[in-house]
Amino acid sequence: MRDYTNELLELIRLTSTNLPKQVEDRLKAALANEEPGSAAQAALETILKNVAMTRKNSTPICQDSGTPIFYIHAPAFIDRDELTRQIRTAVELATKQSYLRPNAVDALTGTNTGNNLGDDFFPTIHFQTSETDVLTIDLLLKGGGCENVGAQYSLPDDNLKAKRDLDGVRRAALDAVYQAQGEGCSPGFLGIAIGGDRGTSYLASKEVFLRDPDDKNLNADLDKLEDQITTEANQLGIGPMGFGGKSTVLGTKIKTAHRLPASFFVTISYMCWAYRRHKMIIIGAKTIYE
Numbered sequence: 001m002r003d004y005t006n007e008l009l010e011l012i013r014l015t016s017t018n019l020p021k022q023v024e025d026r027l028k029a030a031l032a033n034e035e036p037g038s039a040a041q042a043a044l045e046t047i048l049k050n051v052a053m054t055r056k057n058s059t060p061i062c063q064d065s066g067t068p069i070f071y072i073h074a075p076a077f078i079d080r081d082e083l084t085r086q087i088r089t090a091v092e093l094a095t096k097q098s099y100l101r102p103n104a105v106d107a108l109t110g111t112n113t114g115n116n117l118g119d120d121f122f123p124t125i126h127f128q129t130s131e132t133d134v135l136t137i138d139l140l141l142k143g144g145g146c147e148n149v150g151a152q153y154s155l156p157d158d159n160l161k162a163k164r165d166l167d168g169v170r171r172a173a174l175d176a177v178y179q180a181q182g183e184g185c186s187p188g189f190l191g192i193a194i195g196g197d198r199g200t201s202y203l204a205s206k207e208v209f210l211r212d213p214d215d216k217n218l219n220a221d222l223d224k225l226e227d228q229i230t231t232e233a234n235q236l237g238i239g240p241m242g243f244g245g246k247s248t249v250l251g252t253k254i255k256t257a258h259r260l261p262a263s264f265f266v267t268i269s270y271m272c273w274a275y276r277r278h279k280m281i282i283i284g285a286k287t288i289y290e
């Protein structure tokens, strides 16, 4: 199997330093929507200046470079153990070159490993089989602050008047945004999973961040709900960084997962404005970054 370490290092550099254009465009639209002279406007201006500067200088978008989460679609010829070794080497090199902050600390002692290599889950690597000869690797860098304000609800929830239906999902999602109060660096994006068990629901709520921010949900009811949650979250007035304003959520994506009859989980993962994700596609000798 080929050595992809250099290509992986470039994927990490790109993801850590170059905010996707669709995310930047949403931040620009949010800026245009805020009141002139407001704290919300100033916060968004600072964010956008930072985005331009880090792209130009190839430096991390945020001091917290997040948990590296890799999603791989691997053809049969890929040796998964070897690719895992190459990913870990690339993560270590990216840390040495300051594209990533050393972020992996011992759960009990807090001792930093210094190289972003922790146990089996750090970095996190998910494998799926590709039906073709094309190897694709998506990388998501998930910040700690926004991870802290993720939430899981077990419906029905009497306090929220949330039943086991789409309105219940809406109520849970809006409660999560309200509880966060802009912490985890709003404006951001909501990844929502309906169903699964507690573990798979959280996995699905993160995986949904791989969807194109501009796409439509294939389920018309969920598509409508995605827009409704974004609109209503922005009516809460929390605003960028919690300073007040019209921009709290820039987009919502929902995914379903089969569940047991006894359970109805709604899991909300929150992605801050530093929505760092890029994809690497390897077709034969060619490498494409998106």
Ligand code: SF4
Pocket (backbone or CB within 6 Å): 062, 063, 064, 065, 066, 142, 143, 144, 145, 146, 147, 184, 185, 272, 273, 274
């Ligand atoms: S939540 Fe996001 S923007 Fe805020 S500090 Fe963490 S990574 Fe940075």
